Amino acid sequence: MTDCLFCKIVSGDVPAEVVRASERTLAFRDINPQAPTHVLVIPRDHHPNAAALAAADPGLTADLLREAHEVAAAEGVADSGYRIVFNTGAEAGQTVFHVHAHVLGGRGLNWPPG
Numbered sequence: 001m002t003d004c005l006f007c008k009i010v011s012g013d014v015p016a017e018v019v020r021a022s023e024r025t026l027a028f029r030d031i032n033p034q035a036p037t038h039v040l041v042i043p044r045d046h047h048p049n050a051a052a053l054a055a056a057d058p059g060l061t062a063d064l065l066r067e068a069h070e071v072a073a074a075e076g077v078a079d080s081g082y083r084i085v086f087n088t089g090a091e092a093g094q095t096v097f098h099v100h101a102h103v104l105g106g107r108g109l110n111w112p113p114g
Helices: 005-011 051-057 058-074
Strands: 018-021 025-029 037-043 082-085 103-107
Touching: 005 025, 005 037, 018 058, 025 058, 037 058, 051 058, 051 082, 058 082
Parallel strands: none
Antiparallel strands: 018 025, 025 037, 037 103, 082 103
């Protein structure tokens, strides 16, 4: 997708502060962090949302979640607790329509979110 911001980050056309990279995923810091740790984990391949990714490639979905945990561990929040959030659809707050997991931690996270 030529107009997708996250595809442009994957291709290197748009800079990002990358914290982890694997063959199938990329993790980078959110430019508008909502917690001390706020990293986005995306598949390198374009899928518009979490439901589409799960339907198309369950293995990549598992890789994305595994990488989210690895990010939390590397950021030092895995033991104290962290949240993985997928916003699916505009009304849920999704603004970039390339599936991405928000890894949030480093402070108390209230419930319910939003």
